Amino acid sequence: MxxxxxxxxxxxxxxxxxLGEALLAQFEGLEMEFVRMPYVDTEEKARAAVERIDAAALRDAAPPLIFDTVVDRHLRQILGTSRGNMFDIFATFLAPLEQALGKPSSFTVGGFxxxxxxxxxxxxxxxxxxMANDDGASGSEYAKADVILVGVSRSGKTPSCVYLAMQFGVHAANYPITEDDLDRGRLPAALGPYQDRLFGLSIDPERLASIRHERKPDSRYASLRQCEDEVRQVEGLFRRHRIPFLNxxxxxxxxxxxxxxxxxxxxxxxx
Amino acid sequence: MxxxxxxxxxxxxxxxxxLGEALLAQFEGLEMEFVRMPYVDTEEKARAAVERIDAAALRDAAPPLIFDTVVDRHLRQILGTSRGNMFDIFATFLAPLEQALGKPSSFTVGGFxxxxxxxxxxxxxxxxxxMANDDGASGSEYAKADVILVGVSRSGKTPSCVYLAMQFGVHAANYPITEDDLDRGRLPAALGPYQDRLFGLSIDPERLASIRHERKPDSRYASLRQCEDEVRQVEGLFRRHRIPFLNxxxxxxxxxxxxxxxxxxxxxxxx
Incomplete structure (x- = not known):
């Protein structure tokens, strides 16, 4: 259902x-449709939201779940008239938080x-x-790096750097370890001065082959044999240079x- | 305090x-230190967390706040022995969610x-x-774009594209509108076939000048006069081409x- x-x-x-996704991830075998409704900040929009929630209740033949962070009590009351089951996040936690902090909340609408x-x-x-220090870009500012992720192509360096920046404000650069580097058994020269900032990403060869296959189907680059060789060699390189790494x-x-x-x-x- | x-x-x-940050943003004038403690998944780590929380209680001379999403009830009980005020997110919402869904939660530790x-x-x-379709990169795959953000240099295109990708899986490209484009009063030719996917970002000239100043101090590029001209012209371009835009x-x-x-x-x- x-x-x-x-x-x-x-x-x-x-x-x-x-929060809603994290909570629902605790239930197995749910078939859920997720709908985000941002900027519900007027009576009119709250009533429109109720209509949409009630339509889903009819269609699903089951009450929808509502996870809300609406600050205005009156708008929350309007949402409460819907056929949904409401999980009122601010209402649940703000009163105990006010008590713990010994001061009233400002009840200001989210934002900057x-x-x-x-x-x-x-x-x-x-x-x-x-962005500027991705994939061994020339003219890179490694002196400003909090961490430099290293690994073979498609081991997850770029998305990890972007997430570190976006979520935590961390300066994360990344540098690819190429077949040439692996053949020589040496780290790229550009990384020499920054060895204490390096962190290695490794990955199972089967998974790597599957990721590379989507990028360049049936290439030597994507072959399991090639991926096995690269992963084995790069982990050896990490160990020899005492670079901490993660699978x-x-x-x-x-x-x-x-x-x-x-x-x-x-x-x-x-x- | x-x-x-x-x-x-x-x-x-x-x-x-x-969640904790969103709740605490509802209180003005707080002086808070935030500490994230990930991977608290053994008794030993839970007891170490209690020690750290109790040390903060002594130092601050006030009970710390604890926002937790620990699934294991026994580990939560250990955390509950600390001097902190605990806001137990899963415990609060899982029971009513179980009732709403008519099934028990699996109580599995977060992750994949x-x-x-x-x-x-x-x-x-x-x-x-x-990453591949940032800043008008050559060989760009605009046909795959859900949206192409356009605007003058440093109007917020790149971070917005990265966030759209990271948080929502949206394919967002971006293309800079240069002085040459503005002088000609035309959109860059590469964008011609994709006009329905364009979305404009604008910004107050004073703010733009301040952002550019950090990148190239005291340059013509960062001057208020230059920023005023570019913003006025780019908004005119957006209007003439009926490109929706946002300040x-x-x-x-x-x-x-x-x-x-x-x-x-x-x-x-x-x-």
Whole structure:
């Protein structure tokens, strides 16, 4: 039986979605449709949301789930008139938080707060850094790197660098280890001065072959044999140079980024 | 009075952090230190977390806040022995969710679920797309774009594309509008066939000058006069070509991405 989950907010709805998805991931075998409804910040929009929720209730023949971070109590009451099951995130936690902090919340609609601007700027700066220092780009600013990810082609370096920048404001560069490097058994010369910032990404050869196959089908580059050789050699290189490394086969970018930060002792600059 | 907030999880802790930060943003004038504690998945690590929380309680002379998404009840009980104020996200919402869904939760530790692999792959693919189609890169695959962001240099195109890819699996390219384009009053020729996918980013000239100043201090490029001219001309170009656009001055990448998706009717591919 299909169910629909709505993530409703007066802002982007990303917090409601993040929490709702994490909670629903705790249930196996659900067939869910997810709908984010951002910027529900007027009575009119709240009533339109109720209509959409009620339509889903009829269609699914089951009450939808509503995860909301709407600050305005009156708008929440309107949402509460729908046929959905409401999980009211702010209402649930703000009262106990007010008690713990000994002060009232400001009940301000999400969005940019003055105090966030500095941290935000650092994230944006880190994204530009990741773009400019991707894949061994020439003229790279490795002296500014918090970490330099190394690994063979398609081992997950680029998405991990972008996530480290976006989520945590970390300056993450990356450098590919090529067949030439592996044949010579040496690290690329450009990395020499920065050996303490290196972190290796490895991956199971089968998974690597499958990823490469989508990029260049039936190529030598994507063959299992080639992937096995490269992975074996690059892990040998990591060990000889005492570069810490991680097998990322079963990991998301969120997990890789978190592990890299732990291993290298990097604090995020998000705040 | 400073307070410390801990985001504790058996996974990355990113959900706990996202929710905790959104809740604490509802309080003005707080002086908070934020500490993420990922991978707290054994008794030993839970006891080490308690020690760290209790040390913060002594240092701050006030109970720390704990936002946790630890699945294991026994580990949560250990965390509960600390001097912190615990906001137990899963415990709070899982019981009512079980009732709403009419089934028990699996209480599995966060991380990669089998069903997520397809969606995850689409996000990674979108990140590679954003990198390859940034800043009018040659050989770009605009036919695959869900949206092509256009605007003058440093109007926020690149971070927005990366966020659209990372968070929503959207294929977002971007193309800079140069002084030459503005002088000719025409869109770059490469964009001609894709006019329905274009979305414009604009920005207040004062903000643009400040951003450019950090990149090239005291340059003509960063002068207020130059920024005023470019912004006026690019908005004229957007209007003449009926390209929808947004002033991003007061917006985060989360907000820009959400607005772009709403205006262009783009559904995320995250799931």
């Amino acid at each position: 299909k169910r629909t989950a709505f993530f409703v907010s007066d802002g982007t709805g990303i917090t409601a979605e993040t 707060h003055h105090t966030q601007h500095h941290q935000y700027h650092q994230r944006i700066d880190a994204i530009h850094y990741a 990322t086969t079963q990991m998301s970018v969120e997990e890789i980024s978190t592990r890299v930060m732990m291993e290298k002792g990097i604090q995020g600059r998000k705040r | 400073k307070r410390t907030a801990f985001f504790v999880s058996d996974g990355t802790g990113i959900t706990a952090e996202t 679920h089998h069903t997520q692999h397809h969606q995850y792959h689409q996000r990674i693919d979108a990140i590679h797309y954003a 991003t001055t007061q917006m985060s990448v989360e907000e820009i991405s959400t607005r772009v998706m709403m205006e262009k009717g783009i559904q995320g591919r995250k799931r």
